[in-house]
Amino acid sequence: SQKIEQNSEALNIQEGKTATLTCNYTNYSPAYLQWYRQDPGRGPVFLLLIRENEKEKRKERLKVTFDTTLKQSLFHITASQPADSATYLCALEGSGYSTLTFGKGTMLLVSP
Amino acid sequence: DVKVTQSSRYLVKRTGEKVFLECVQDMDHENMFWYRQDPGLGLRLIYFSYDVKMKEKGDIPEGYSVSREKKERFSLILESASTNQTSMYLCASSLLAGATNEKLFFGSGTQLSVL
Numbered sequence: 181s182q183k184i185e186q187n188s189e190a191l192n193i194q195e196g197k198t199a200t201l202t203c204n205y206t207n208y209s210p211a212y213l214q215w216y217r218q219d220p221g222r223g224p225v226f227l228l229l230i231r232e233n234e235k236e237k238r239k240e241r242l243k244v245t246f247d248t249t250l251k252q253s254l255f256h257i258t259a260s261q262p263a264d265s266a267t268y269l270c271a272l273e274g275s276g277y278s279t280l281t282f283g284k285g286t287m288l289l290v291s292p
Numbered sequence: 293d294v295k296v297t298q299s300s301r302y303l304v305k306r307t308g309e310k311v312f313l314e315c316v317q318d319m320d321h322e323n324m325f326w327y328r329q330d331p332g333l334g335l336r337l338i339y340f341s342y343d344v345k346m347k348e349k350g351d352i353p354e355g356y357s358v359s360r361e362k363k364e365r366f367s368l369i370l371e372s373a374s375t376n377q378t379s380m381y382l383c384a385s386s387l388l389a390g391a392t393n394e395k396l397f398f399g400s401g402t403q404l405s406v407l
Contacts (some may be wrong), residue, residue, distance in 0.1 A: 212393045223296075223382050223398030224335075231393070269335070273392055278323050278342060279350065280396060284334035 182207045184272060184283040192289045193260055201255040201286045203270035213246055213253050216269040218285065224269055228255075260290045295319070298383050298399040305406050311370040313402050315383030322389040324366035325396065326350075326358065328379040335382065341366055342389035373406045380404075 185204045193199050203213070212231045216224035230237045230246045230253065237244045243256040257264050267285040274281040299314035317324065325340040327350075337350030339358040347358050355377060359367045366385075370377055381402045386394035 214395060216396075221401070221403075223384070223401050224396070225398070226395040229393060229395060271396075274337060274351075278386060278389060278391060278394060279325065279337055279340055281337070281351075282327075282335040284332070 182272075182275075182281070184208075184270060184281060186268075186270060186283040186286045188284060188286070190287040190289055192291065195261060195290055195292050197260055199257040199260045199264065199288055199290070201268050201288065203253040203255065203283055205251050205272060208251070208272055209248075210272040212273065213244075214271045214280065215242075215244055215253075215255050216271060216282075218267045218269060224282075227268075257288070260288075262290045262292055264288060265290050296383055296385055296397050296399040298381075298402050300402050301400065303402055303404045305370075305373050305404065307374060307406060309370075309373050309406075311373050311404065311406075313368040313370075313381055313383075313404070315366045315368070315399055316364050317366075317385040317397070318364065319385070319387075319397075320363065321385035321387050321397070322363075323386040323394065324360065325384040325386075326356075326366065326368045327382045327384065328352070329382055329401075330379050338368065373404075375406050378404060378406045 183206045215227045218224040245254045269285040271280040271282045326338040327335045341360040357369045383399040384396040
């Protein structure tokens, strides 16, 4: 069956360091992958989309890579700040029309 | 910016009650979705709709129904609420039906407690 795995343990890092979050998937051949940010008690907010023919995508301090051979995406936040503390979700196309299936998310905690 | 509005932030209902969760989007999006989010289980798709009066089952439709009478409004209905339906419910929308790379815009969620 299709599976999306994100590290369930929170990632604790110090301000200014680079945070790297991992999204692994099995039994998928996605044409694209998306990353979302979710703050406590709020809905997820879209951050980045990367297509299967793109190795890397950047937006300000964010960088996403997509390795279809390893079936893995890495999400990097450089020069992290306490305001980056949130849960980050990856998502792949679901089995339904225009749907997305989400990983369970990884919580990032950036300490000053 | 797209706005997806869910009618209630918090709801408390009793077992057996019929519950309506309302969602409205203001950007003429074709697709609308209902997810529930539970600790340890993540976001799971309940139902979605790609057009008025159209509805499709997601991964966990049991115990739920939906209604889409107008393009901007998508309602989730719990016919007879049960305690295992206590959850955060999230509505989302995306622009084009049939597109496979559309980003989702989410509402702020409704935390439903069924006692």
